[in-house]
Amino acid sequence: MTFRSRLPALLGIAHPILQGGMSWASSCAALPLAVSRAGALGVIAAGPMRPDDLVAAIRAVRAGTDNPFAVNVPLYNKRSAEFLDIAEAERVPVLIASQGGPKALPRFRAIGTKWLHVVASPLHAAKAEAAGVDAVIAVGGEAGGHPAPDEVSAMVLVRAVVKAVSIPVIGAGGVADGAGIAAMFALGAEGAQLGTRFLMTREATVHAAYKDRVRAAGIGDTTLVGRGGLPIRQLRNAFSAQVDASERAGMPAAELDALIKSRSLKDAALDGDVDWGKVEAGQSAGLIDDLPGAEELVHRLVAETEAARMRLVA
Ligand SMILES: Cc1cc2nc3c(=O)[nH]c(=O)nc-3n(C[C@H](O)[C@H](O)[C@H](O)COP(=O)(O)O)c2cc1C
The missing domain is CATH 3.20.20.70 (Aldolase class I)
Incomplete structure (x- = not known):
């Protein structure tokens, strides 16, 4: 180079x-x-x-x-x-x-x-x-x-x-x-x-199901979970939708924080739970x-x- x-x-x-x-x-x-x-x-x-x-x-x-x-x-x-x-x-x-x-x-x-x-x-x-x-x-x-x-x-x-x-x-x-x-x-x-x-x-x-999701993702398929704290960029899934809906419904901050912490990268990466785990990936997923x-x-x-x-x- x-x-x-x-x-x-x-x-x-x-x-x-x-x-x-x-x-x-x-x-x-x-x-x-x-x-x-x-x-x-x-x-x-x-x-x-x-x-x-x-x-x-x-x-x-x-x-x-x-x-x-x-x-x-x-x-x-x-x-x-x-x-x-x-x-x-x-x-x-x-x-x-x-x-x-x-x-x-x-x-x-x-x-x-x-x-x-x-x-x-x-x-x-x-x-x-x-x-x-x-x-x-x-x-x-x-x-x-x-x-x-x-x-x-x-x-x-x-x-x-x-x-x-x-x-x-x-x-x-x-x-x-x-x-x-x-x-x-x-x-x-x-x-x-x-x-x-x-x-x-x-x-x-990471689990094969994780890689399949990243491969299928487009450039707009990620979202930030936990804005205002230490946000995580992950693929949109059932978990991120639940967090979004809870935010919109005005869930108190402490409860929202507990909800965000209730799921992990490990759930997705090790166990292959790509719907409810944190499937962390960047916007470049859509280029791959x-x-x-x-x-x-x-x-x-x-x-x-x-x-x-x-x-x-x-
Ligand atoms: C699944 C995943 C796990 C990550 N874990 C860490 C970590 O443990 N420590 C860290 O400094 N950065 C971590 N990062 C950030 C990466 O080191 C890197 O800075 C980031 O992925 C670059 O952006 P890109 O995904 O758009 O290439 C992680 C990123 C991903 C996608």
Whole structure:
């Protein structure tokens, strides 16, 4: 890929493409290993993992490739301190922190681990830069999982974050192919992170019914559940319709919160309950209609990005 980027030198990767850390979908070794083998950055999502399983996954990725990989730790998670201890003890090459401030950064600096920080606003990005993080990942409102709470689109957010910091910015939200990656570079980002696209690979560990729903979805088939708090972007289903109806009917906030928490990503990802579970996916679900292997996908993304670049200059 011929776009200018500091990320290959910073992280030791061939291609400035990140597989987004995705609870359940990449809480394993298979997907991150395949992505890192192909020269992009594979990311183990620690969120729902048992500590022993996280250690085993880190060791399995390391056994399968000499290329760098990352562990994603959502800092609000009740086990985040334990996950950070494991990442430090295992000396992971890259740590990706989301949903919180970069407090544990000095420990990782000391062992040479690179720290990437997920941000949802230019202010948050500037604070992360001042704290000394190596790069920020700006995730726009189109994204699956927890997008920017104020719903600002990647088109606007990534541009604003690029203007706010001088460290490398990785753009995320709505990117499903090389055209989307090239768009992030056009905005001034030096790399792109893709979640939903990598969820739709053979290695991603979500139920087949989940992948079928994402494949069938159009670009307008996602919705935000839990606006006003920590919203989740998921496919519209019976559960999201129940939440919408309850909101419209004026359900008291505490009851609504309990309703939203009564269903989980696990229900959909592990048990295949795609009607009542949280089928987290981004708007880019509507751009995706196949299920390649993750290595093949990385190679395809690299070729598509180059083709998009050529289209712009020819
Ligand atoms: C099913 C699913 C689970 C996710 N889990 C996490 C997570 O555990 N930690 C995190 O930082 N981001 C999580 N994300 C967000 C992704 O890392 C990524 O930023 C996002 O998917 C990018 O937007 P896209 O889906 O439009 O490509 C998740 C996304 C999805 C679709």
